[in-house]
Structure formats: structure tokens, C-alpha cells
Amino acid sequence: MSGYWIGLITILSINVIFAYGIFLAVATGQLNLGGAGFQALGAYAAAYLAMEMDQPLFVTIASGMIVAGVIGFAISFPILRLKGVYLVLGTFAFAEVVAGLILNSDALGGATGLPVPTFIDWDVPAIAAVIVAVGVFWLMSTRFGLVVRSVHDDEVVADLMGVNVRMVRVCAFALGAALAGLSGALYAHAYSFVEIQVFNASLSIYVLLYVLLGGAQTAWGPLFGAAFFTLLPEALRDTLPALKEAVFGALGIEGAATPPDESWRFVILGVATVLMMIFRPEGLITRTMVERLRPLNRAPRAARAEAAE
Amino acid sequence: MLLLQQIANGLMLGSVYVTVAVAFTLTISILNFLNFTIPTLFMLAGMVGWSLAFWGLPFGISGPLPWPLALAGGVVVAIVASLIVERFTFRYLKTRYGDSTEHAIPLVSSLGFLLILENLVRIEHGSDAQRFPGPSADLTLSLAGIHLRVPQVVSLAVVVLLVLGLVWMMKSSRIGRMLRAIAENPDAAGILGIETRRVVPVVFMLTGMLCGLAGALFAVNYGEVSPQMGEDIGSKAIAGMVVGGLGSLWGAVAGGVIIGLIEMMTIHWAGADTVQATVWGALLITLLIRPQGLFGHHAIGKGKL
Amino acid sequence: MTQPLLKVDDLSKSFGGLAVISEVSFEVPAGGRLALIGPNGAGKTTMFNLLTGVYRQDVGTVTLDGEVIDAYPSRARIGLGMARSFQNIRLMPHLSVVENVMLGQQSRARGWRDFVAPVSAFGRSAAYREAEDLLASMNIETRPGDVVATLPYGIRKKIEVVRALAAKPKLLLLDEPAAGLNAVETASLRDFLLQISETGVTLLVVEHDMSLVRSLCTSTVVLNFGRKIYDGPVSKVHEDPQVLEAYLGPRHAGEKEAAHV
Numbered sequence: 001m002s003g004y005w006i007g008l009i010t011i012l013s014i015n016v017i018f019a020y021g022i023f024l025a026v027a028t029g030q031l032n033l034g035g036a037g038f039q040a041l042g043a044y045a046a047a048y049l050a051m052e053m054d055q056p057l058f059v060t061i062a063s064g065m066i067v068a069g070v071i072g073f074a075i076s077f078p079i080l081r082l083k084g085v086y087l088v089l090g091t092f093a094f095a096e097v098v099a100g101l102i103l104n105s106d107a108l109g110g111a112t113g114l115p116v117p118t119f120i121d122w123d124v125p126a127i128a129a130v131i132v133a134v135g136v137f138w139l140m141s142t143r144f145g146l147v148v149r150s151v152h153d154d155e156v157v158a159d160l161m162g163v164n165v166r167m168v169r170v171c172a173f174a175l176g177a178a179l180a181g182l183s184g185a186l187y188a189h190a191y192s193f194v195e196i197q198v199f200n201a202s203l204s205i206y207v208l209l210y211v212l213l214g215g216a217q218t219a220w221g222p223l224f225g226a227a228f229f230t231l232l233p234e235a236l237r238d239t240l241p242a243l244k245e246a247v248f249g250a251l252g253i254e255g256a257a258t259p260p261d262e263s264w265r266f267v268i269l270g271v272a273t274v275l276m277m278i279f280r281p282e283g284l285i286t287r288t289m290v291e292r293l294r295p296l297n298r299a300p301r302a303a304r305a306e307a308a309e
Numbered sequence: 310m311l312l313l314q315q316i317a318n319g320l321m322l323g324s325v326y327v328t329v330a331v332a333f334t335l336t337i338s339i340l341n342f343l344n345f346t347i348p349t350l351f352m353l354a355g356m357v358g359w360s361l362a363f364w365g366l367p368f369g370i371s372g373p374l375p376w377p378l379a380l381a382g383g384v385v386v387a388i389v390a391s392l393i394v395e396r397f398t399f400r401y402l403k404t405r406y407g408d409s410t411e412h413a414i415p416l417v418s419s420l421g422f423l424l425i426l427e428n429l430v431r432i433e434h435g436s437d438a439q440r441f442p443g444p445s446a447d448l449t450l451s452l453a454g455i456h457l458r459v460p461q462v463v464s465l466a467v468v469v470l471l472v473l474g475l476v477w478m479m480k481s482s483r484i485g486r487m488l489r490a491i492a493e494n495p496d497a498a499g500i501l502g503i504e505t506r507r508v509v510p511v512v513f514m515l516t517g518m519l520c521g522l523a524g525a526l527f528a529v530n531y532g533e534v535s536p537q538m539g540e541d542i543g544s545k546a547i548a549g550m551v552v553g554g555l556g557s558l559w560g561a562v563a564g565g566v567i568i569g570l571i572e573m574m575t576i577h578w579a580g581a582d583t584v585q586a587t588v589w590g591a592l593l594i595t596l597l598i599r600p601q602g603l604f605g606h607h608a609i610g611k612g613k614l
Numbered sequence: 615m616t617q618p619l620l621k622v623d624d625l626s627k628s629f630g631g632l633a634v635i636s637e638v639s640f641e642v643p644a645g646g647r648l649a650l651i652g653p654n655g656a657g658k659t660t661m662f663n664l665l666t667g668v669y670r671q672d673v674g675t676v677t678l679d680g681e682v683i684d685a686y687p688s689r690a691r692i693g694l695g696m697a698r699s700f701q702n703i704r705l706m707p708h709l710s711v712v713e714n715v716m717l718g719q720q721s722r723a724r725g726w727r728d729f730v731a732p733v734s735a736f737g738r739s740a741a742y743r744e745a746e747d748l749l750a751s752m753n754i755e756t757r758p759g760d761v762v763a764t765l766p767y768g769i770r771k772k773i774e775v776v777r778a779l780a781a782k783p784k785l786l787l788l789d790e791p792a793a794g795l796n797a798v799e800t801a802s803l804r805d806f807l808l809q810i811s812e813t814g815v816t817l818l819v820v821e822h823d824m825s826l827v828r829s830l831c832t833s834t835v836v837l838n839f840g841r842k843i844y845d846g847p848v849s850k851v852h853e854d855p856q857v858l859e860a861y862l863g864p865r866h867a868g869e870k871e872a873a874h875v
């Protein structure tokens with residue numbers, strides 16, 4: 001396989017896992033704007049164990065996941081007491097504190113970063129992404145998933161139905177943190193290098209947008225959101241120059257410096273966000289939409305019984 | 310003496326944070342909306358100001374403008390951008406689907422605008438920092454051995470006047486009373502005959518103006534602007550707002566100054582790399598121990614819109 | 615045998631100095647059908663919120679089946695055998711009908727095994743079949759894919775009752791089950807509730823529609839401004855002078871009831 005496809009599959013897999021990590025928190029109605037912090041924890045845990053302790057791949061990746069998960073679990077008790085804007089700010093601040101601490105840690109390479117000796121090819125992230133995706137689909141189809149979705153819809157009623165709302169939120173948040181950590185560990189090995197500047201505030205914003213734009217009602221949402229916004233720049237590779245010219249022509253700008261393509265990708269993400277919040281705030285893929293695509297579910301009970309015979 | 314000098318610097322730095330923090334707190338207290346475009350508006354004013362002073366008006370209408378005029382242009386662009394943001398993030402985005410994340414719709418939408426505005430500026434001007442051709446930043450004033458730069462002192466004065474003006478406006482003017490009624494209860498305000506649609510843009514105008522002025526002051530003070538300049542200031546301003554307490558104007562003032570001081574003290578004792586950890590640490594600890602901050606109201610920012 | 619299923623003793627609650635429930639006591643016999651009525655703002659919904667633990671009473675005790683339940687958090691009370699519906703329909707809008715009913719089974723889930731048991735339509739799990747059977751036994755025919763938000767109002771009202779039933783409660787608290795229903799739907803709801811009552815479930819119903827109260831319930835408690843002003847058989851309630859006064863006299867009473875619908 002060519003380097004281009006390898007790179008694409010790797011980043012796609014990492015983004016999908018990362019998005020599922022944030023999705024689990026959002027699915028309970030908690031906006032987690034601290035994704036980069038958990039990813040950084042996983043990445044640095046894996047990098048440190050691989051670099052300084054010569055641990056095998058299996059151990060480093062598992063540790064990345066566990067470190068992020070355990071810290072997510074511990075922080076979730078105070079942080080999930082916060083609501084609304086406070087929760088958004090709290091998770092955001094958490095990520096910044098993590099970045100700030102790593103920046104000042106000599107053991108973790110500070111501002112220069114850490115090299116990671118064990119390199120992984122595209123296959124490990126891809127397999128991990130498939131396992132995570134299947135796992136999240138399964139989880140959402142269990143009673144736990146049912147309870148997660150109820151807490152999202154109406155926590156007072158969920159509580160009266162006997163749901164331990166706090167426990168559900170803590171579990172979902174911590175599990176999500178572990179997945180974000182896993183994506184970080186995979187990142188560390190796939191790119192053979194970690195530096196804290198990568199795990200910045202923008203990354204937390206992007207991954208939350210992947211989830212919200214894809215839709216947080218079903219497990220299809222983050223999969224679709226992450227895939228769409230990872231693959232979009234590739235799809236635009238050819239059409240972008242034409243688009244640019246058109247836009248520049250319209251604005252009357254001539255001979256402007258060739259803009260970085262990254263920026264256009266983010267402009268498109270931003271426009272998509274604004275439009276989605278106006279026209280479809282619940283995200284692209286909704287529960288109703290998924291149900292409509294399942295023909296069996298459109299039939300009443302009796303008809304289905306017949307069809308089954 | 311060095312410490313005193315650092316405290317003086319912290320106060321000066323704090324004055325820029327204060328302006329942006331006041332913008333944040335204004336939107337949150339009246340609209341219960343954490344507006345993430347605020348740092349971008351700040352950056353926009355600075356970058357547009359620079360562009361006007363360096364290149365002049367677009368389409369070859371004019372050559373480079375004198376710097377005060379250029380900065381005024383930057384402020385106007387920030388206000389216009391803020392009104393555009395209002396049009397798309399806030400006006401039609403009220404309760405459309407009932408669940409626990411719906412209060413986040415304007416917030417998410419403002420994240421979208423953050424991406425759009427910041428990257429459009431990058432596309433237009435590149436990511437590099439640019440030197441702002443303002444007045445000499447070296448003009449200093451010595452007071453009992455502490456050196457104060459004249460632009461900083463002017464900024465501080467402007468900020469104090471701005472905040473006093475705002476506090477007066479919120480307290481005593483007709484529009485201020487309307488805004489407070491909306492903050493109290495938007496539905497009741499509507500019943501009382503306040504046209505929310507007409508009044509809410511005022512909040513965004515003020516936001517644009519505050520951010521624009523802060524951006525202009527920043528450009529003059531530091532003599533340098535960049536598409537990234539909003540990120541740092543934005544985070545300090547958010548920290549200041551939270552420490553001071555969401556929804557309180559004086560809280561934002563106190564918080565902005567406190568953050569400025571924390572920053573200078575951190576640099577003094579631990580080095581610049583530690584600032585990120587201490588400032589955000591202060592924010593996180595405030596949130597976990599006393600979410601209402603020094604002067605805030607606990608109810609703000611908690612529930613749905 | 616003589617022990618009541620629900621016993622409310624001297625219950626009081628005030629919000630910021632405003633007494634909403636004052637020294638209310640009443641009993642609901644096991645298997646009974648009691649109506650809790652009163653003008654708007656009398657404190658009926660607040661009473662339900664106190665019983666289910668959404669609010670904590672300032673004074674008084676609530677006894678369910680011989681056990682004082684005041685110390686139980688709201689989440690645990692459904693497990694004691696007390697399930698409720700809400701005045702404004704509060705089904706989970708993004709869950710399907712069957713999933714809403716399965717949520718009602720939540721209080722019976724025990725241990726982590728129950729939490730990771732699949733509940734989807736594909737697995738045809740036990741929980742799923744049970745919910746579907748319960749819906750069918752109550753003559754509610756739905757498709758598994760129906761998301762609640764798309765269904766008619768009358769059906770949603772019934773589904774809310776079925777969701778509460780899925781907890782297998784001893785006592786069912788219904789907050790204005792007939793509000794917003796037309797005469798035909800109300801009649802159908804009455805038969806539905808009688809059918810539930812026949813299975814041994816005790817009913818405590820808040821209702822403004824007096825004809826439904828008369829045909830469904832045997833006895834009634836009337837609240838006015840948070841105080842109990844009547845406690846006795848439904849057949850005598852319209853003769854009680856205090857009740858008549860509360861409803862602004864006999865002629866206006868009829869109008870007021872109509873206004874609630």
C-alpha cells in the first residue's frame with residue numbers, strides 16, 4: 001500500500017477512536033471539551049513507557065488507555081458536579097492544565113517532545129478502530145446504552161426510573177477518557193514522536209465538533225463525523241484550487257499568497273458547524289433516520305412474526 | 310523593586326484581560342451564552358488594523374492609513390463581525406429539540422465561527438506575526454523607580470473608563486434595564502413588551518466593541534499582531550472571568566487583574582513555560598471549589614437557555 | 615390486611631417561606647383507587663414529588679407497605695414499588711416506544727450482568743420481549759422503530775403509564791392522565807386503568823376531569839392551598855361545603871373543570 005493511503009487510514013482510525021471517546025460523554029449529555037488532554041495523557045504514557053522503560057507495544061498501548069481512563073475516572077467525580085457552561089469550561093481547563101504540566105515536565109521531554117521507538121503501521125490503529133467501533137455499537141445496544149441515552153434525554157425522569165445518573169455519567173466519562181487515551185497511544189506509536197503542541201485546544205474543539213455534527217444519538221454519528229472531516233480535505237484535493245480561485249475572484253483578491261490548505265479545511269468545518277446548528281442541531285445522523293433505514297422495524301409486530309416464519 | 314515592577318506589569322497586562330473578560334461575562338450573564346468568538350473578534354480587530362495600516366483599504370481604494378484610523382477600522386470590523394455572529398449563532402437557535410445538550414447549540418455554533426474567522430484571516434494574511442506600525446512603545450514614564458510604558462498607562466485609563474461606562478449603562482440606562490430584564494427571564498421580558506430581537510444585538514455590539522478596543526490596545530502596546538493572538542488572551546480572559554465569577558462585571562475586572570498578576574508572578578518565580586499550568590490551574594481549582602467565583606451568581610451558566 | 619399500602623402522615627413542604635403542602639395526612643388502601651383532586655396550584659403535583667422523593671418534605675413521614683421511606687433517595691423509591699407518570703408527558707424523546715418501556719424495567723436490573731445484557735430489537739432479548747408483551751397486553755400496537763416524538767398524544771399518555779407499569783409497582787401514581795384527551799380517548803383510558811387495577815395495582819390519580827374520577831375512583835382526597843379539605847367517598851364529594859367553596863361554588867365548579875381540559 002502506498003504511503004498516502006497508510007497515512008490516511010492511520011489518522012482516520014485514530015480520529016474515529018478519539019471521537020468515540022468524546023461521544024460516550026456527550027451521549028450522556030455532558031459536553032467534554034477536554035479531549036486533547038486525555039489524548040495527551042495516553043500518548044505520553046505510551047511514549048514514556050516505550051522510550052524510558054523499553055516496554056513492548058502491547059503494554060504501552062494498554063497503559064496509555066489505562067492511565068487516561070483512571071485519571072478520567074478520578075477527575076470525573078468533581079468535574080461532573082459542574083453543569084452546562086461550567087462543565088464545558090472545566091473539561092477545557094483540565095486539558096490545558098495537563099498540557100501545561102507536560103510542558104514543564106523534564107521527564108516527558110517538556111517543549112521538545114519525546115521520540116517513540118516502537119513504530120506501528122496502519123494495521124494496528126485500523127484493527128483497534130474496528131474493535132472500538134464494534135464495542136461502542138454493542139455497548140449502546142445494551143441496557144447500559146439505554147440508560148446512557150435516557151440520562152441524555154431527561155435526567156430527572158431517568159433518576160425516578162431507578163437510574164443512578166451520577167454513576168452512569170462517571171462510567172461513560174471515564175470509559176470515554178480511556179478511549180481518548182487509546183487514540184493517543186496509537187498516535188504516539190504511529191508518528192514515532194509526541195510533542196505537547198499537537199494536543200492543543202483546537203484539537204479538543206475539532207473532536208467535539210466531529211461528534212456533535214455527526215450526531216450523538218447513535219453510535220453511527222461519531223463514526224460518520226470523524227470519517228467525513230478526516231477524508232474531506234482529501235476529497236477536496238482536486239476541487240480546492242478551483243474553489244479557491246472562485247472565492248478569490250468573488251472577493252476581488254488577486255495574487256494572494258497561496259493559502260495553506262489546512263485553513264480551508266477548517267473554514268469548511270466551521271461553516272458546516274454553523275449551518276448544522278441552524279438546520280439540524282441534533283447532528284447529521286439521528287435516531288429516527290437510522291430507524292427508517294431498517295425495513296424490519298417499519299412492520300408492526302404481527303407482520304414481523306409472519307415474516308420470521 | 311523588581312517584584313514591584315512585575316506587579317505593575319501584571320496590572321497593565323491585566324487591563325487587556327479585563328476588557329475581554331468583561332465581554333465574556335456580559336454575554337454569559339445576559340444570554341447565558343459562552344461566546345467562543347470573543348477571542349477571534351479581538352484578533353480580527355488587531356489584524357484588520359494592521360492590514361489597514363500596512364496595506365490600506367482593499368481593492369486599491371487607498372494606500373496605508375494612519376495607525377489610529379486603521380485601528381478604528383479594526384474596531385468597526387469587529388463590531389460588524391459580532392453582529393453577523395449574533396445573526397447565526399443566537400437568533401434562531403433557541404430550544405429546537407428538548408434535551409440536555411441543547412443549551413450548547415449557540416456555544417457550538419460560536420466554535421464554528423471561531424474556526425471560520427481565524428482561518429479566513431490566516432488565508433488572507435498567513436500565520437506569521439506582523440509588526441504593527443504604531444506609536445513608539447518605548448515611551449516610558451518613571452514613577453518612584455518603576456517604569457511604566459505610556460501606551461500601557463493610556464490603556465489602563467481607557468479600560469477603567471470603559472468598565473465604568475458599562476456598569477453605569479447596565480445600572481441606569483433604559484437599554485441596561487431591558488438587558489437585565491432579559492437576563493432575568495427572557496420570556497417574561499418578552500411579555501413586558503421588550504423586543505428581544507432588537508435588544509439582543511446590542512449585547513453583541515458591545516461585545517464587538519470591547520474586543521475591538523482590546524485588540525487595538527494590544528496592537529499599540531505590543532507593537533505586534535498575529536492570527537494566534539486571540540488564543541492566549543482568550544484563555545486568560547476566560548480564566549479571569551471564572552475566577553471573578555460568571556456574570557459579574559466587577560468580578561471580571563478583579564479576575565482579569567488577578568490573572569495578570571498570577572501570570573507575572575509565575576514568570577517571576579517559575580518561568581514563562583509554567584504560565585499555562587498556573588492560569589488554567591487557577592481556573593480549574595476555582596471551578597471545583599467555588600464555581601461561582603469571587604462575585605458570581607451560582608445560577609448563571611448552569612441550566613438551559 | 616387492614617394495613618394501608620401508602621400512608622402519608624402530617625406532610626408539610628414550603629418553598630422559600632410559601633407553604634405548598636401543609637400538614638396533609640391520608641391513606642391509600644392496598645388495591646384501592648384513590649383520586650387526589652383540587653384546584654390549580656393546590657399542591658397535587660408537589661405531593662407526588664414529595665412521595666417520589668423529587669423534593670424532600672420539611673415535616674412528616676411517608677410509609678409504603680409498612681416501611682417508612684423518607685430516607686430513600688428518589689432513585690431507590692421506584693424499586694420499593696412506587697412508580698409514577700408526569701403531568702406533562704416526559705417520555706424520552708429519542709428512545710423508541712419499547713425502549714421507553716424497557717427503561718421502566720430499570721429498577722429491577724441487578725448487577726453488572728443486567729447492564730451489559732443486550733436490549734435491542736435485534737437480539738430479541740428477554741427484556742425486549744417482556745416490554746413488547748406488556749405493550750401488547752395493554753392493547754398498544756407499535757412498531758419497534760417508532761420514536762416516541764412521532765406518536766399521537768393519546769398514545770404517548772398511555773405509554774407513559776405502561777412505562778411505569780414495567781417496574782411492576784404496587785402503587786401507581788398518575789398525574790392528570792386524561793389531560794388533553796377527548797371523550798373517546800378518556801373512556802378508553804378509563805378502561806385501560808381499570809384493567810390495570812384488576813391486576814392488583816393500587817392507583818393514586820390526580821385528575822381534574824370529575825366524570826373520570828367518578829367512574830374510576832372509589833374515594834378521594836381534596837387539597838386546597840396545600841391543605842386537605844376532604845377525605846372520603848367520591849360520591850359525596852360534591853356535597854361537601856368546603857369543597858364547593860374551594861371550587862368557587864357549584865355552578866362555577868363545572869366551568870372550572872371544563873377550563874382545565
Ligand SMILES: Nc1ncnc2c1ncn2[C@@H]1O[C@H](COP(=O)(O)OP(=O)(O)OP(=O)(O)O)[C@@H](O)[C@H]1O
Pocket residue numbers: 629634652653654655656657658659660661701
Ligand atoms: N419548585 C418549586 N419552587 C417554588 N414553588 C413551587 C415549586 N413547585 C411548585 N411550587 C408552587 O407550589 C404550588 C403548587 O403547585 P403544584 O404544581 O403542586 O400544583 P397542582 O395542584 O399540581 O396544580 P395543577 O392543577 O395546575 O397541576 C404552586 O403555587 C407552585 O407555584
Ligand SMILES: [Mg+2]
Pocket residue numbers: 658659660701
Ligand atoms: Mg399539577
